[in-house]
Each structure stands twice: as structure tokens, then as C-alpha cells.
Amino acid sequence: MAIEHLSPQVATRLPTKSGVFQISLFRDRAGADHVALHLGNLSTREPVLTRLHSECFTGDVFGSRRCDCGEQLDEALSRIAEVGRGVVLYLRQEGRGIGLLDKLKAYNLQDEGYDTVDANLALGHQADGRDYSVAADMLTSLGVSRVRLLTNNPAKVDALRELGIEVSERVPLIIAANADNHQYLKTKVERMHHMLEVSESAAAPISPTMGTLDDLFDFLSESQREAAPGTERPVVTLSYAQSLDGCSAAVSDRPLALSGNQSMRLTHRLRGSHDGILVGIRTIFADNPRLTVRLMEGCNPQPVILDSRLRFPVDAALLSHPDKKVWIATTALADPERANRLEAQGAKLIRVESNAQGQVDLEALLRRLRALNIRSLMVEGGGRVITQFMHRQLVDQIVITVAPVVVGGVRAVGQLPSIGPHLQLRNPRYTRLGPDMIVWGRPLWLD
Numbered sequence: 001m002a003i004e005h006l007s008p009q010v011a012t013r014l015p016t017k018s019g020v021f022q023i024s025l026f027r028d029r030a031g032a033d034h035v036a037l038h039l040g041n042l043s044t045r046e047p048v049l050t051r052l053h054s055e056c057f058t059g060d061v062f063g064s065r066r067c068d069c070g071e072q073l074d075e076a077l078s079r080i081a082e083v084g085r086g087v088v089l090y091l092r093q094e095g096r097g098i099g100l101l102d103k104l105k106a107y108n109l110q111d112e113g114y115d116t117v118d119a120n121l122a123l124g125h126q127a128d129g130r131d132y133s134v135a136a137d138m139l140t141s142l143g144v145s146r147v148r149l150l151t152n153n154p155a156k157v158d159a160l161r162e163l164g165i166e167v168s169e170r171v172p173l174i175i176a177a178n179a180d181n182h183q184y185l186k187t188k189v190e191r192m193h194h195m196l197e198v199s200e201s202a203a204a205p206i207s208p209t210m211g212t213l214d215d216l217f218d219f220l221s222e223s224q225r226e227a228a229p230g231t232e233r234p235v236v237t238l239s240y241a242q243s244l245d246g247c248s249a250a251v252s253d254r255p256l257a258l259s260g261n262q263s264m265r266l267t268h269r270l271r272g273s274h275d276g277i278l279v280g281i282r283t284i285f286a287d288n289p290r291l292t293v294r295l296m297e298g299c300n301p302q303p304v305i306l307d308s309r310l311r312f313p314v315d316a317a318l319l320s321h322p323d324k325k326v327w328i329a330t331t332a333l334a335d336p337e338r339a340n341r342l343e344a345q346g347a348k349l350i351r352v353e354s355n356a357q358g359q360v361d362l363e364a365l366l367r368r369l370r371a372l373n374i375r376s377l378m379v380e381g382g383g384r385v386i387t388q389f390m391h392r393q394l395v396d397q398i399v400i401t402v403a404p405v406v407v408g409g410v411r412a413v414g415q416l417p418s419i420g421p422h423l424q425l426r427n428p429r430y431t432r433l434g435p436d437m438i439v440w441g442r443p444l445w446l447d
Contacts, residue, residue, distance in 0.1 A: 006137045008036075017444075018074070019081030026141070028134050032092045036138055037077065040085030043143030047168040049086035050147035051076035052135050052156055054093040057100055065180040066107065072173050075426065076150050078442060082235065082396050087142060089135050096120065097129030115187040128192065132156065136163035152194045172196070176209045176427050211429035213266065216440055219429075220273060220397060233366035234377040236394055239270055240386055241401040241436075242412040248383055250409035255287045258403040262434035265295045267380075270399065272298020274378040276369060280385035281307040288317050291380075300324055302374060304350075306385055308359040310334035312342060319345050329365050331358070362392050387414040390423060395443050398425060402437040 008024035014037065015021075021037040028034065042048050053076065059069030073088070080086030095103030098120055106119035117127045139147070139160075146166040149157055150173045157167050177185050177198050188194040211219075220237060241258040242248050249256045259267065271277055272293040283289065284305060291303040303318055304327045318326040326347050330339075331354040339349055350372075352364040369377060379389055389395050390413065416423065425441030432438075 006134065007141055016077060018077040021077070021081075024142070026134070026138050034092055034134055034138065035090045036087055036142060037090065038087040038142060039080055042085070042087060045146065047146040047148045047166075048144045049080055049083060049150065049171065050139070050144065051080075051086075051088045051150040051173070052091060052132060052160075053088055054091050054096065054130060057094060058103075065178050066110075067181055067184060068175040068177075071175040071427070074444075075173060075175065078426070079150065082442075084232075087139070087144060089138055091130075091132075091135055093130045096127070097131075098123065098125045110184075115191070116184055117187060117191045128155065132159040133163060136160060136165050139165055152188075152196045154193060154195060170195075174427075209427070209429050211431050211440075213431065213433070213438075215429060216399070216431070216438070217269075217273065219440065220270070220399075233363070233370050233394070234276065234374045235396050236366070236389065237270070237274060237376065237378045237397045237399060238386060238389060238395045239267065239378055239399040239401075240381050240412055241267075241403060243403055243405050243407040243409075245406045245408060246411055246413070247407035247409045248381070248412035249286075250407050252410050253282055253286045256407070256409070258405065258407075259401050260403070260434040260436050263401045263403075263436045263438070266433060266438065267401070268293045268295040269298065271301050271378060272296060274301045274376045276304050276374040276377045277301040278304040278306060278377055278379045278385070280382050281305060281309075281311055282384065283380070283382045284312065284316055284318070286382070288313075290317050290321065292322065301378065302327060304329060304369065304374075304377070306360055306365075308354065310338050310342075310349075312347070314341060314345060319347065329360050329368075331360055333358070362388060362394055366394065383410060383412055383414055386412065387416065390443075391416050393443075397440065397442050399438065399440045401433075402439060404435055404437075 006026045006028065009027055011022055011024040013020060014023040019039065021039050024036045024038065026034045053073050056067060056069035058064035059067045060073055063070050076088050080088065094100045095106065102123050102125065105123060109119035109122055110116060114122060120127055146168055147160065148169045148171050149160065149167050150171045151157065152173055157170055160167050174196055182198065185196065185198045189196060189198060240248065243258060277291050292300045300323055302324055303321060305312060307328050307330050310330045312328050327350055328342065328347050329350045329352060332351050334351065343349060350368055352368055353361050355361045379385060424444050426444040428439055428441035430437055430439045
């Protein structure tokens with residue numbers, strides 16, 4: 001089929017829970033409206049992270065568990081927002097092209113034992129009747145000629161290539177199976193050749209899914225690798241240890257070794273996978289850390305200390321860091337005499353504007369760090385710093401070590417006034433490491 005030469009009918013700003021996108025509406029010759037949600041400069045030769053998403057009223061609007069569509073849409077928007085550049089094409093091809101009425105009829109057939117392919121065929125349709133020529137024309141209109149395609153479906157890759165769009169990479173978009181969509185996903189694999197694994201254990205209701213340490217580092221490196229040069233802030237990984245009852249210490253400002261030896265090695269490996277590592281001044285007082293990669297091979301990250309009132313000790317271990325000059329983030333009100341003394345001992349002061357409470361403005365600091373070529377930042381603590389990063393929704397991924405002890409002490413995360421309890425991990429994973437449990441995922445910020 002020849003590609004229609006479409007152009008957007010209207011474009012406007014669209015704030016979403018994932019970020020602020022531009023939305024452009026395209027109308028095809030049959031009168032159907034398709035939209036593109038896009039972010040960043042799409043017209044460069046660098047491949048654009050792209051998702052072709054066919055409309056799923058039941059999944060996208062109502063959160064149906066019979067499919068993985070709504071979660072895939074949320075995940076695609078989140079990933080694009082994380083890297084600051086990309087496009088989601090929302091295509092009006094309900095039910096793989098059969099429309100909502102027959103899709104609901106197909107659901108009834110599936111409840112009688114048909115799989116999703118046979119149900120479509122029984123209603124007189126193709127197994128998959130979608131046409132991506134409109135998608136290719138929309139991409140061309142947006143200036144996109146090369147894509148990194150977020151999909152598990154090789155047919156989408158083939159279709160775009162046949163339509164003149166270069167697919168430089170297929171990026172998996174895996175959503176954990178549940179008891180209601182387990183058979184549906186198996187059918188996608190077995191009869192439609194989708195590239196994903198569906199565990200038999202997924203037939204039972206599950207929450208977080210098992211993973212491996214390799215999965216963890218693939219998860220962390222993906223958004224770090226995709227961070228666009230024009231992104232305003234680093235990709236932020238929040239990493240901390242807590243007890244079973246959610247504590248990080250027994251007594252305020254006193255260190256408590258929670259992580260086992262293997263978990264400590266993981267922490268050092270995590271450090272080595274980031275450009276920078278940030279802790280608050282209270283962590284310096286309590287632990288006097290070196291913030292190096294000692295237990296694993298790897299490069300030391302750039303240490304950054306959050307110190308609004310410039311209380312950094314002149315005898316801190318970080319001043320004798322083996323290969324990095326410690327950066328101290330403070331405000332313009334920092335004491336000049338103390339600043340001079342610390343700079344004379346090798347520290348670099350980063351002065352940024354303060355917030356209404358007189359503390360370092362985190363958004364301003366992150367912009368400065370990105371300008372200083374910190375593309376990925378690991379935030380380790382302490383509790384107040386962790387809480388502020390969550391409160392300001394400045395976290396892209398979270399890695400939590402849960403130690404099998406009960407402390408009854410200081411909470412690892414304080415009160416979050418703006419989001420209260422409404423922070424959850426999207427598609428969380430976990431693995432056992434020695435006596436500890438490692439849990440990781442991307443945050444989902446809820447109103």
C-alpha cells in the first residue's frame with residue numbers, strides 16, 4: 001500500500017505523569033485520527049526511541065489485565081521521558097485491526113477456550129490485520145528516518161523497514177505476565193512469534209518478578225546509555241539499604257551495617273556503573289565514607305556532597321580520595337573563610353541557588369552536574385537526601401537492599417508530603433543475594 005502523505009492537523013503541549021510531551025494529531029484518508037506523543041529534537045540522524053502503539057481501549061483506559069497494552073504504553077512514555085527524546089505513535093487499530101465490537105466478541109470466544117488468534121479468525125478477520133503505512137508517514141512528517149523500536153513484535157520491525165524507515169535496533173518492552181494474560185502472552189510467542197519469555201509460574205498471580213544481577217545492570221545501563229546530550233539532568237539511581245521494618249539505622253547519625261558482604265560488593269559495582277555518587281553531609285558525619293569502588297573492579301565515581309550550610313569536616317576521608325577531587329554542593333551563602341579552607345585542601349565547591357528553606361535546590365544542582373558531564377548519578381543517602389529526591393520526583397530508578405533484620409530505629413525514608421504513600425515500583429524485580437533481598441524498578445508517581 002502506498003504511503004499517504006500526512007501532516008499534523010494540530011500540535012500542542014501535553015503534560016503527562018511521565019513528562020511534558022508534544023501531541024500531534026494526524027487524520028488519515030478514511031477519517032481516523034492518530035496521534036504522536038513526542039519529546040526532544042527528532043530530526044537529527046541519531047535513531048529515535050520509538051513505540052508504535054495500537055489503540056487498546058480496555059487496556060489503555062481501564063487497565064485491563066487480559067493484555068499487556070496499557071502497561072506497555074506507560075512504560076514506553078516513561079522510557080522516552082527518561083532519555084528526553086522519542087516518540088509514541090498511538091494508532092487507531094483496536095484489537096489488531098478488528099475494532100472494539102469484535103474485540104469484545106473475541107474476548108467471549110477466548111473465555112470459551114479459543115486463543116486470541118483463533119478468536120479473530122472465527123470472527124472472519126486476519127490474526128493481525130494492522131497496517132503501518134500511516135505510522136511510517138507520521139514518522140516521516142516528524143522528521144524521523146531512523147528508529148530504535150520499542151517492541152517485542154518482529155512484524156513491526158519488518159513493516160517499518162519495508163516502508164522505508166530504518167530500524168537500527170529492536171528494544172524489548174517486557175511487561176510481567178499475570179494470571180489473566182498469561183495464555184494471551186504465550187499465544188503471542190507461539191503463534192505470532194513475539195520475542196519474549198513467559199514463565200509457567202506467571203500463570204499464578206504474582207507481583208514482583210525474579211531477576212538476576214545481569215538483569216539489574218541491563219536495567220540500569222539502558223537509560224544511562226540512552227541519556228541524550230541535551231538532557232537537563234543526570235539519570236538518577238536511588239540506592240540504599242534498609243531493614244525488614246524499613247529502618248536504615250538504630251540511632252540517628254550513627255552508622256549501622258545492614259548489608260551483607262555480597263550486597264556490599266553489589267553496592268560497589270553499582271558505584272562503578274555511574275558517573276557520580278551523591279550523599280548528604282549527615283552521611284559524612286556518621287560514616288566518614290570514601291565512596292570508592294574498592295570491593296569490585298571499576299572506575300571510581302565522582303563524589304558529590306550535599307552541604308547547604310558548608311559544614312564539611314576539614315579532616316574528612318574524602319579529601320584524600322585516591323583519584324577524585326570531592327565536589328561539595330552548597331549555596332551562595334556559604335561561609336567564605338571555610339570555603340577557602342576547603343578549596344585549599346583540594347575540594348571543589350559548586351554553588352547553586354537555594355530553595356525556600358535555604359537548602360541547595362536539587363533541580364538546579366542536577367542541571368549543574370549534567371553540565372559538568374555527569375550523565376548518571378547514584379544517590380546513596382542519608383535518609384533526608386533520599387526523602388528529598390523522592391519528594392521532588394527526581395528519581396529514575398531505585399535499587400533497595402532489604403536485610404533480614406528488624407531494627408526499630410530511624411526510617412530509611414521520611415514523610416513524603418506531596419505524594420504520601422502513592423509511590424510504587426513499576427514492574428519491580430528482585431533477587432536474593434546472600435542473606436539479603438535486592439529489589440529494583442522504576443518509580444511510578446501517582447497523584
